[in-house]
Amino acid sequence: MTASSRLLLDAGSGGQASHRLVADLFLKHFDNPVLAVMDDAARLHLSGPVAMSTDGFIVDPIIFPGGNIGSLAVHGTVNDVAMLGARPRYLTAGFILEEGLDMAVLETIVAAMGQAARDAGVQIVAGDTKVAPKGALDKIFITTTGIGEILVDPAPSGHRARPGDAVLLSGTMGDHGLAILSTRQGLAFETPIVSDCASLNGLVESLITTLPDVHTLRDPTRGGLATTLNEIASQSGVVVEVEEEAIPVHPAVAAGCSFLGLDPLYLANEGKLLCIVPEADAEHALALLRAHPLGGNAARIGTIQEPQGKTRAGQVLLRTPLGGRRLLGMLEGEQLPRIC
Amino acid sequence: MERQFFDFSKAFSDPALARSLVQAIERECAEPLTFMEVCGTHTVAIFRSGIHSILPETVVHLSGPGCPVCVTHEQEVELFLQIAARPDAIVATFGDLMRVPGMQGQSLKTAQAEGARVEVVYAPFDALDLARANPDKQVVFLGVGFETTAPAIAATMQMAKAQGLGNFLVLSMHKLVPPALKALLDDDSARVDAFMLPGHVSLVLGLAPYQFIARDYGIPAVVAGFEPLDILAALLTLARQRNAIRQGAAAEIINDYPRAVSEHGNPKARAVMDEVFTVVDARWRGLGVIPQSGLAIAEAYADQDAMRVLGLTMPEPRTLPGCKCGDVLKGKIRPDQCPLFKKACTPANPVGPCMVSTEGSCAAYYKYHAEV
Numbered sequence: 001m002t003a004s005s006r007l008l009l010d011a012g013s014g015g016q017a018s019h020r021l022v023a024d025l026f027l028k029h030f031d032n033p034v035l036a037v038m039d040d041a042a043r044l045h046l047s048g049p050v051a052m053s054t055d056g057f058i059v060d061p062i063i064f065p066g067g068n069i070g071s072l073a074v075h076g077t078v079n080d081v082a083m084l085g086a087r088p089r090y091l092t093a094g095f096i097l098e099e100g101l102d103m104a105v106l107e108t109i110v111a112a113m114g115q116a117a118r119d120a121g122v123q124i125v126a127g128d129t130k131v132a133p134k135g136a137l138d139k140i141f142i143t144t145t146g147i148g149e150i151l152v153d154p155a156p157s158g159h160r161a162r163p164g165d166a167v168l169l170s171g172t173m174g175d176h177g178l179a180i181l182s183t184r185q186g187l188a189f190e191t192p193i194v195s196d197c198a199s200l201n202g203l204v205e206s207l208i209t210t211l212p213d214v215h216t217l218r219d220p221t222r223g224g225l226a227t228t229l230n231e232i233a234s235q236s237g238v239v240v241e242v243e244e245e246a247i248p249v250h251p252a253v254a255a256g257c258s259f260l261g262l263d264p265l266y267l268a269n270e271g272k273l274l275c276i277v278p279e280a281d282a283e284h285a286l287a288l289l290r291a292h293p294l295g296g297n298a299a300r301i302g303t304i305q306e307p308q309g310k311t312r313a314g315q316v317l318l319r320t321p322l323g324g325r326r327l328l329g330m331l332e333g334e335q336l337p338r339i340c
Numbered sequence: 341m342e343r344q345f346f347d348f349s350k351a352f353s354d355p356a357l358a359r360s361l362v363q364a365i366e367r368e369c370a371e372p373l374t375f376m377e378v379c380g381t382h383t384v385a386i387f388r389s390g391i392h393s394i395l396p397e398t399v400v401h402l403s404g405p406g407c408p409v410c411v412t413h414e415q416e417v418e419l420f421l422q423i424a425a426r427p428d429a430i431v432a433t434f435g436d437l438m439r440v441p442g443m444q445g446q447s448l449k450t451a452q453a454e455g456a457r458v459e460v461v462y463a464p465f466d467a468l469d470l471a472r473a474n475p476d477k478q479v480v481f482l483g484v485g486f487e488t489t490a491p492a493i494a495a496t497m498q499m500a501k502a503q504g505l506g507n508f509l510v511l512s513m514h515k516l517v518p519p520a521l522k523a524l525l526d527d528d529s530a531r532v533d534a535f536m537l538p539g540h541v542s543l544v545l546g547l548a549p550y551q552f553i554a555r556d557y558g559i560p561a562v563v564a565g566f567e568p569l570d571i572l573a574a575l576l577t578l579a580r581q582r583n584a585i586r587q588g589a590a591a592e593i594i595n596d597y598p599r600a601v602s603e604h605g606n607p608k609a610r611a612v613m614d615e616v617f618t619v620v621d622a623r624w625r626g627l628g629v630i631p632q633s634g635l636a637i638a639e640a641y642a643d644q645d646a647m648r649v650l651g652l653t654m655p656e657p658r659t660l661p662g663c664k665c666g667d668v669l670k671g672k673i674r675p676d677q678c679p680l681f682k683k684a685c686t687p688a689n690p691v692g693p694c695m696v697s698t699e700g701s702c703a704a705y706y707k708y709h710a711e712v
C-alpha cells in the first residue's frame with residue numbers, strides 16, 4: 001500500500017505510483033492467473049455464443065447497508081450477462097478515482113469486488129485506473145464489462161414474451177432503492193433496510209439448465225419492476241397484467257415507501273430477477289426459484305396477454321386488491337418525495 | 341429478531357368489504373352523484389387503488405384544488421428560480437416542487453443543472469441542518485402546502501429563532517383549503533354535489549371551518565381517510581347524505597375519519613401557525629386571487645421572511661396558452677378534455693402543474709387511467 005492514507009494524483013501517472021497501486025491493491029484482491037500475466041489484454045478461453053454487457057456505477061453513498069459500489073459493480077454486470085441465459089466468465093473493471101480518496105475506503109471497495117467475483121465464479125481479468133483532480137468527480141466511478149457463454153438456444157430475450165406465459169419474480173421489490181435512499185438522507189427506519197445486491201448467475205443457471213425454454217429473464221434495476229415490465233411489453237408487443245397483491249414487497253420497505261410517498265414498484269433492485277416462462281413450466285420454474293437461497297420469496301405475479309378490447313400492445317395493467325384495473329406506466333424522471 | 345409489522349393498508353383494502361361497499365353505493369345512487377375530492381393524496385389513492393374503475397357509472401369523480409404543487413402559481417415558481425439563481429442562496433425544498441415549470445418552462449431541476457444549489461429535504465427541520473452547515477449562505481426553505489405542512493414549517497421557524505440561526509429563511513406560499521372551497525362554490529359554472537374533504541388538513545382544522553359548505557350552500561361533505569376502504573365508506577356516506585337531503589334533511593359535514601380527526605382538530609398546531617403566519621390574499625394557479633386564502637410571515641418573524649430579507653417582489657403574472665389546469669382544478673373538465681392532454685402536455689414535458697405533480701389530477705389520469 002502507498003504510504004499516504006489518501007489517494008494522490010501520482011497514482012494515475014502510469015509510473016511507479018500507478019504500478020504500486022495495481023500490484024498492492026488490484027492484483028492482491030482480484031488475484032487470478034489471467035490478470036497476473038499483466039499483458040496489454042487478457043487472453044480468454046470461451047466457446048460458443050457469448051453474451052457481453054457493460055455498465056457504469058455511480059452511487060451515493062459508496063458504502064451502503066448490504067454492499068458497496070464495488071460489490072454492486074460486479075453483481076450488476078454479472079446479472080446483465082446472466083439474463084441472456086449465459087454463464088458469466090470474465091469481467092473487466094475501469095476505475096475513475098478522485099484525488100484524495102481515502103485508501104482504506106478504496107481497499108474496502110476493491111476487496112468487496114474481489115469477493116463478489118469469487119462468489120459468482122467470474123474472474124476480473126483486465127482493468128484500468130485513472131485519477132482525476134479533487135472535485136472533478138464524486139469519490140469513485142467504476143465501469144465493469146462482463147462476458148459469458150450463452151447456455152441455451154434460443155437465449156431468453158425481452159422479445160420472447162408470448163400471450164399465455166406466466167410472469168414470475170424471484171423476490172421482494174424495492175429493497176436496494178430504499179436502502180440507498182434512506183442511507184443518503186440519513187433516515188433511520190426501525191427495521192434497517194438492506195440492499196438486496198447479489199449475483200444471480202447461480203439462480204439463472206439452476207433455472208435454465210432444467211427449463212431451457214425460459215422466454216424472458218430481466219433484472220429490474222433502475223426504474224424498478226414497473227419500468228422493466230413496460231420494456232418487455234413493448235419489445236414483445238404484448239400486454240402484461242400483474243396482480244398487485246402477488247408482488248412481494250418486504251413489509252419494512254412497504255412501510256418506508258408509504259412514509260416517503262414512494263412506490264416500491266419503481267425502486268431499483270440489484271439481486272432480483274423477472275422470469276417469463278410458458279404456462280406449462282410455471283409451477284416448475286417457481287419451485288426452482290424458491291429452492292435457491294436467492295429466490296426464497298419467489299412468486300407468480302401475472303400473465304402475458306394479447307391486446308384485446310381497448311388494451312394496446314406495450315401496456316402493463318395492474319389489478320388492484322379491490323379488483324380494479326389501472327395502468328402501471330414507466331417511471332418518468334426520478335421518484336421524489338412528496339409534500340404531504 | 342425481525343420486527344413484524346401489522347399491515348394496515350391490507351386491512352383497509354379488503355376486497356370483499358370493498359365489493360359490498362360498491363354495491364351499497366350503487367343502491368344509494370339512483371341518480372348521478374358528482375363528487376369532488378379536494379385533496380391530491382385522495383386523487384392518487386382513487387386512481388392507484390383502481391377505485392375509479394370499479395365505481396358505478398352514476399358516480400362521477402372530479403379532482404379539486406387540493407394538490408399543493410398544482411395550485412402553486414407560476415409567479416411563485418419564478419420566485420423560486422430567482423432565489424435559486426442567487427450565488428449566496430441554497431434552496432431547500434420538498435421533492436415534488438423540483439419539476440414544476442415556471443413561465444418559460446424552467447424548473448428547479450433545470451436551475452440545478454445550471455449550477456444552482458437546490459437541496460431536496462424530507463422535513464423542514466432538515467433545512468436547519470443545512471443552514472448550520474453553511475453559515476456563509478442563506479438557506480431558503482420553500483414553504484408550499486396547506487394546513488397540513490404549515491404547522492411543521494412554523495415550528496421550524498420557531499426553532500430557528502430560538503437557536504438564533506441567522507441564515508434560515510422561508511418563502512411562505514402556503515395556502516388555505518376552506519377559502520378555496522368557498523371560491524369554488526361561488527363559481528356558478530362548477531357543479532359539485534358533494535365534497536370529500538382531506539383527512540390530514542382536517543386533522544389540524546377540525547370540522548368547524550367547513551361548516552359553511554353545508555350551512556350556506558346546502559352541500560354535504562365528508563372528511564375521509566386515505567385507504568381504499570376509507571374512500572369507499574366516505575362515498576357511501578355522501579350518497580346517503582344526499583338521499584337524506586332530498587327527503588328534507590339538512591346537509592351536514594360528517595367526520596368519517598374519527599380514528600385520526602377530532603371535531604376540534606389540533607389547537608396546538610393552529611396556535612403555532614397563528615403565531616408565525618398571518619392570513620393574506622393569495623393567487624392560486626388556475627383559480628386566480630382568492631381572498632384570505634394564503635399565509636404570509638408575521639411581523640415578529642420578519643427576519644426569516646425571504647420576501648423581505650432578499651428584497652423579492654412577485655413577478656407579473658402571465659398565462660400559459662392552452663393550459664386548462666384551472667378548469668380541471670374547478671372540476672369543470674376532466675383532464676382528458678384539455679386540448680393539450682397527452683399531446684403538448686405529458687409528464688415528460690408538463691405544460692401545466694396538474695401534469696407535473698404526482699398528486700396532480702392530470703398526472704394521475706395520464707399515469708393510471710386505462711380504458712379497459
